[in-house]
Amino acid sequence: MGQIQLTDLMKRFGDTVAVDDLSLDIADEEFLVLVGPSGCGKSTTLRMLAGLETPTSGDIYIGGDHMNYRVPQNRDIAMVFQDYALYPHMTVRQNIRFGLEEEEGYTSAERDERAVEVAETLGISDLLDRKPDELSGGQQQRVALGRAIVRDPEVFLMDEPLSNLDAKLRAEMRTELQNLQDQLAVTTVYVTHNQTEAMTMADRIAVMDDGELQQVASPFECYHEPNNLFVAEFIGEPMINLVRGTRSETTFVGEHFSYPLDEDVMESVGDRDDLVLGVRPEDIVVADTDPDDAAIGDHELRMDVTVVEPHGDQNVLHLSHPDQPSDDDALQAVTGGMHLVTRGDRVTVRIPPDTIHVFDAETGTAVHNRRHDQEADLTELEQ
Amino acid sequence: MSQSSPTGSFDVASLVEDVNLRRVGQYALVVFFLGFFLVPLETGIMTAIKTNESVARSLPFAPPASEGFTLGNIQFALEQLSGSFFNSLVMSIPATIGSVLFGSMAAYGLTMVNWRAQMGVLMLFVVGVFVPYQAVLVPLARFWNNIFPLARMIEPMVASIPFFQGYHADLVPLVITHIAYGIPICTILFRSYYQSLPNSLVEAGKIDGASITKIYRRIILPISKPMFGVVFIYQFTQIYNEFLFAFTLVTGSDAPAAPVTLVLPAIGASTSGIDFGIRMSAAFLAAVPTLILYVAFAEQFAKGLRTEA
Numbered sequence: 240m241g242q243i244q245l246t247d248l249m250k251r252f253g254d255t256v257a258v259d260d261l262s263l264d265i266a267d268e269e270f271l272v273l274v275g276p277s278g279c280g281k282s283t284t285l286r287m288l289a290g291l292e293t294p295t296s297g298d299i300y301i302g303g304d305h306m307n308y309r310v311p312q313n314r315d316i317a318m319v320f321q322d323y324a325l326y327p328h329m330t331v332r333q334n335i336r337f338g339l340e341e342e343e344g345y346t347s348a349e350r351d352e353r354a355v356e357v358a359e360t361l362g363i364s365d366l367l368d369r370k371p372d373e374l375s376g377g378q379q380q381r382v383a384l385g386r387a388i389v390r391d392p393e394v395f396l397m398d399e400p401l402s403n404l405d406a407k408l409r410a411e412m413r414t415e416l417q418n419l420q421d422q423l424a425v426t427t428v429y430v431t432h433n434q435t436e437a438m439t440m441a442d443r444i445a446v447m448d449d450g451e452l453q454q455v456a457s458p459f460e461c462y463h464e465p466n467n468l469f470v471a472e473f474i475g476e477p478m479i480n481l482v483r484g485t486r487s488e489t490t491f492v493g494e495h496f497s498y499p500l501d502e503d504v505m506e507s508v509g510d511r512d513d514l515v516l517g518v519r520p521e522d523i524v525v526a527d528t529d530p531d532d533a534a535i536g537d538h539e540l541r542m543d544v545t546v547v548e549p550h551g552d553q554n555v556l557h558l559s560h561p562d563q564p565s566d567d568d569a570l571q572a573v574t575g576g577m578h579l580v581t582r583g584d585r586v587t588v589r590i591p592p593d594t595i596h597v598f599d600a601e602t603g604t605a606v607h608n609r610r611h612d613q614e615a616d617l618t619e620l621e622q
Numbered sequence: 623m624s625q626s627s628p629t630g631s632f633d634v635a636s637l638v639e640d641v642n643l644r645r646v647g648q649y650a651l652v653v654f655f656l657g658f659f660l661v662p663l664e665t666g667i668m669t670a671i672k673t674n675e676s677v678a679r680s681l682p683f684a685p686p687a688s689e690g691f692t693l694g695n696i697q698f699a700l701e702q703l704s705g706s707f708f709n710s711l712v713m714s715i716p717a718t719i720g721s722v723l724f725g726s727m728a729a730y731g732l733t734m735v736n737w738r739a740q741m742g743v744l745m746l747f748v749v750g751v752f753v754p755y756q757a758v759l760v761p762l763a764r765f766w767n768n769i770f771p772l773a774r775m776i777e778p779m780v781a782s783i784p785f786f787q788g789y790h791a792d793l794v795p796l797v798i799t800h801i802a803y804g805i806p807i808c809t810i811l812f813r814s815y816y817q818s819l820p821n822s823l824v825e826a827g828k829i830d831g832a833s834i835t836k837i838y839r840r841i842i843l844p845i846s847k848p849m850f851g852v853v854f855i856y857q858f859t860q861i862y863n864e865f866l867f868a869f870t871l872v873t874g875s876d877a878p879a880a881p882v883t884l885v886l887p888a889i890g891a892s893t894s895g896i897d898f899g900i901r902m903s904a905a906f907l908a909a910v911p912t913l914i915l916y917v918a919f920a921e922q923f924a925k926g927l928r929t930e931a
Binding site: 289290291310311312316317318320321322324326327328337338340341342386390 | 823825832836840841847
């Protein structure tokens with residue numbers, strides 16, 4: 240039905256390679272989010288799926304059929320554009336109906352009926368006779384969605400559909416989109432540069448950088464088991480802390496501190512020498528104890544608080560090493576919202592050994608990811 | 623102070639304070655330019671409604687004295703021009719519609735559809751804008767008279783259309799010439815407008831299954847309505863006022879198919895001298911169609927200029 244298969248997909252624009260050897264299988268009814276920084280090739284991939292760009296090489300299959308040379312209309316897809324691309328001179332009704340005009344097997348009355356039906360699904364039936372410029376951003380967004388679902392396609396393609404909305408509306412539309420996708424059971428490929436959208440909406444996330452696929456995995460895996468430095472950095476807000484250093488025996492030695500590595504970490508590290516140590520800000524434990532008196536443990540270090548960003552539910556602390564105050568953002572840590580720390584405080588920071596990620600500094604690939612109880616996590620996911 | 627003044631709240635003193643050299647200068651300049659542009663116009667109107675003796679005796683811009691006033695000039699000019707008015711409209715309207723429509727289509731094909739050699743074709747259009755009229759006059763005349771005498775071929779057909787005479791066939795080559803000559807500039811004008819439209823409109827149309835022609839007809843054409851206003855006015859004025867092509871292809875003011883621009887120089891001129899009253903009347907009458915067009919399309923015109931900017 241709506242399963243998609245991309246094999247060795249490649250797209251060149253002159254000398255630049257926009258999409259490089261991309262292979263990806265998307266299951267029927269799956270919500271896949273293509274995410275990456277701008278210029279990473281995610282939109283080009285989507286446009287090739289839509290039939291708006293022709294791949295330089297490689298194959299596209301939708302529902303098992305080869306799609307490379309088919310016009311968009313015959314691919315059984317619908318697309319939502321970032322700027323909605325509503326036809327400004329047509330009413331909402333005409334906009335929604337337009338996509339049905341070239342579809343076979345409808346009478347004129349049935350087309351009208353279907354447009355009204357779709358408008359009802361989206362709660363915009365009272366707007367049917369308005370023009371797009373008389374609608375708010377959220378309403379325009381709904382019309383764009385209506386135009387996509389009216390043809391009842393097997394695949395939805397969405398190109399940053401929420402980026403023109405304000406923050407509150409965006410959160411609302413996110414949930415609504417997910418519900419709609421569930422309800423219609425349509426395979427969806429969703430392009431965004433916003434990692435929050437990717438994390439909250441996706442069944443699986445495909446992270447792209449520089450035309451290449453970095454990782455395809457569930458949001459959970461992308462966050463806790465990143466394939467490489469790029470994925471680790473891209474997913475997560477505030478960003479993962481990364482410290483460059485070298486290995487000396489079984490100890491990681493950074494510029495300002497050393498950190499003993501556990502046995503199982505050492506197992507995966509092997510004899511690599513240049514390493515990058517990564518730890519998520521929320522995994523760092525900031526201790527309240529007066530640091531000057533307390534003995535410093537193996538996995539602890541003393542740091543100064545340079546900036547406190549209160550978010551209400553949590554505080555984001557920017558920390559610096561006492562021996563290099565100029566680097567005021569050496570680490571970031573997240574503490575609970577009730578945990579009050581003031582700027583200028585000296586604190587003891589503990590990096591629990593089971594939360595660390597270790598990356599190969601040369602290739603960027605992850606050699607060790609944080610420990611987590613796979614069983615427990617999976618049951619949690621299913622709930 | 624103001625309470626005691628007889629004019630109530632109106633304070634005369636404040637007016638005096640506002641008067642300074644700068645303001646006086648500004649107003650003087652405005653009045654000067656108003657006169658500069660309006661006096662010739664006023665002179666023209668006055669001349670048009672004066673008898674020939676009155677033109678000779680009174681100041682050019684002075685209104686006619688009671689015995690010097692006449693509407694005969696206008697009446698005479700109208701009689702002289704009525705046939706050529708019809709010719710002019712028969713020529714300009716189809717030529718304008720044709721060049722504007724083809725220009726818009728060409729611009730659509732050159733900006734919103736991807737194909738090879740696009741740049742080369744665009745260059746040809748740009749070059750087409752700069753081909754001087756004078757350079758093509760002789761080839762044009764030879765082509766329509768000797769190589770492909772279209773006017774002679776379709777003369778019987780044209781004669782059978784109601785309200786038309788056989789000689790109106792002479793206008794057909796002129797119409798085609800104007801369309802061909804107008805397409806490049808219309809294309810360039812539309813192109814800049816289409817480039818400002820979001821590409822996603824065409825893409826959305828493609829996804830919705832519309833063909834290239836349907837996207838043009840149903841999406842692009844209706845959206846470019848304001849631009850059509852601008853280009854239509856511009857092109858109509860150009861073609862209506864054009865003299866060289868008309869002179870070359872229709873030859874002379876005494877030809878029955880002569881448009882207004884050919885007839886105008888001959889009106890009021892005779893061996894006994896020039897009748898300025900008749901000439902002025904004819905000139906004003908000749909300008910009326912373009913004036914009507916500007917007034918009728920003023921709103922579209924302003925809108926089009928706004929959207930283009």
